[in-house]
Amino acid sequence: MADKIFVGRRKNAVARVILRNGSGKVTINKREFENYFPISDNRDDVLTPFKVSETLGNYDVFANVKGGGVRGQAEAIRLGISRALVDINPEFRKVLKPEGLLRRDPRMVERKKPGQPKARKKFQFSKR
Numbered sequence: 001m002a003d004k005i006f007v008g009r010r011k012n013a014v015a016r017v018i019l020r021n022g023s024g025k026v027t028i029n030k031r032e033f034e035n036y037f038p039i040s041d042n043r044d045d046v047l048t049p050f051k052v053s054e055t056l057g058n059y060d061v062f063a064n065v066k067g068g069g070v071r072g073q074a075e076a077i078r079l080g081i082s083r084a085l086v087d088i089n090p091e092f093r094k095v096l097k098p099e100g101l102l103r104r105d106p107r108m109v110e111r112k113k114p115g116q117p118k119a120r121k122k123f124q125f126s127k128r
Contacts (some may be wrong), residue, residue, distance in 0.1 A: 012072065017084055065077060
């Protein structure tokens with residue numbers, strides 16, 4: 001059976017996640033989990049769906065992620081894992097949804113406007 005690929009997005013980060021039965025090994029962009037996310041907050045964020053659904057250590061995760069920053073990539077992988085868990089067992093939806101793990105965060109960077117230095121900041125006003 002071919003592995004299903006689940007997509008997770010956050011800001012400009014796009015993660016393609018594959019879940020397989022295994023021992024809980026996480027591989028991101030063909031690198032070890034601890035090397036890719038040296039900050040423990042990001043690692044915890046990625047593993048949240050497993051903790052909530054009490055499946056920590058049951059599945060191996062293979063993720064390819066592009067774009068965005070470190071935090072956005074971690075949250076994109078988290079969404080991909082959550083979607084994959086729901087596909088494996090629809091019962092997980094009841095525990096993942098209240099935690100907000102199945103919601104794609106819609107917040108994006110606001111574009112820069114012409115005649116302004118940034119999206120909302122204005123040039124200093126000079127009366128004279």
